[in-house]
Amino acid sequence: AEAGPFDLRRESDRATLDEIRAGMDEYAVLVFRDQLFDGGEQLAFARRFDGTLHAKTGAAVLGKNRLGDEALTDISNLDEGGQLMQAGDRRHAYALGNRLWHTDASFQDPPGRYSMLLAKVVPPVAADTELADLRAAYDALDDATRRTLEGLRAHHSIAYSRMTLGFEFSDEEQRQLPGAVHPVVRTNPRTGRRSLYLASHAAHIIGWPVPEGRLLLRELVEHATQPQFVYRHAWREGDLVIWDNLATMHRGRPFDDTHHRRELHRVTTLDIA
Numbered sequence: 001a002e003a004g005p006f007d008l009r010r011e012s013d014r015a016t017l018d019e020i021r022a023g024m025d026e027y028a029v030l031v032f033r034d035q036l037f038d039g040g041e042q043l044a045f046a047r048r049f050d051g052t053l054h055a056k057t058g059a060a061v062l063g064k065n066r067l068g069d070e071a072l073t074d075i076s077n078l079d080e081g082g083q084l085m086q087a088g089d090r091r092h093a094y095a096l097g098n099r100l101w102h103t104d105a106s107f108q109d110p111p112g113r114y115s116m117l118l119a120k121v122v123p124p125v126a127a128d129t130e131l132a133d134l135r136a137a138y139d140a141l142d143d144a145t146r147r148t149l150e151g152l153r154a155h156h157s158i159a160y161s162r163m164t165l166g167f168e169f170s171d172e173e174q175r176q177l178p179g180a181v182h183p184v185v186r187t188n189p190r191t192g193r194r195s196l197y198l199a200s201h202a203a204h205i206i207g208w209p210v211p212e213g214r215l216l217l218r219e220l221v222e223h224a225t226q227p228q229f230v231y232r233h234a235w236r237e238g239d240l241v242i243w244d245n246l247a248t249m250h251r252g253r254p255f256d257d258t259h260h261r262r263e264l265h266r267v268t269t270l271d272i273a
């Protein structure tokens with residue numbers, strides 16, 4: 001849903017923040033137009049909204065963040081000098097992992113909860129983000145599949161998901177990214193609504209042979225990303241999109257990223273009850 005008008009830099013009273021959280025429970029994705037945050041203001045809003053911020057990103061093990069704070073994730077195609085990264089750049093290859101269907105920080109425990117992605121520079125060509133509603137996808141499962149999923153848990157690892165694209169972390173980097181185990185079906189404690197919890201990071205089902213588990217996960221991702229479950233966001237500068245990582249999956253769509261600048265800043269909170 002589109003929310004507002006709000007200037008989120010100035011929203012701090014409890015009633016308004018509760019209303020936005022209730023909106024997140026209902027819609028799972030909210031779009032706020034014309035937000036004027038600088039980095040510090042975006043971090044401050046995220047803290048007001050949901051407390052603890054995710055800072056142990058996969059990118060953090062590759063080197064220093066261009067934006068100067070590991071909690072402010074640089075979702076751009078720019079190098080440290082602000083120039084367009086070229087194909088073959090290691091960080092560019094790493095960033096391409098966002099083109100796979102995923103939820104943010106599922107490879108952590110506690111995992112990512114809300115992601116808040118702000119568009120600073122939008123290219124003149126389409127460079128959209130798709131989001132899939134994993135509650136609607138769960139609701140559409142048949143009973144036999146729901147029974148199969150009862151109690152299942154999956155191991156999530158960013159080293160695994162990047163490896164599927166040919167990106168290699170060194171042994172030392174992998175030690176910093178051990179991954180995490182999460183249930184395949186989650187329930188929102190406030191609404192009681194269930195959702196699938198999937199991602200390119202999901203490497204295998206605990207207690208199952210690896211191929212069987214991977215095939216099940218692939219099957220579920222295919223199911224959950226059918227067009228009727230997917231919203232496609234065409235960015236305008238100043239858009240802040242908040243999504244609930246426990247109820248959705250998302251991916252960036254391809255564009256000519258060696259010729260057009262695209263700069264977005266993301267803050268993700270952790271699911272601490």
Ligand code: OGA
Nearest residue numbers: 075098128129251252266
């Ligand atoms: C993210 C992400 C996709 C995109 O910011 O977490 O996956 O379209 N972004 O940039």
Ligand code: MN
Nearest residue numbers: 098102103104
């Ligand atoms: Mn993401």
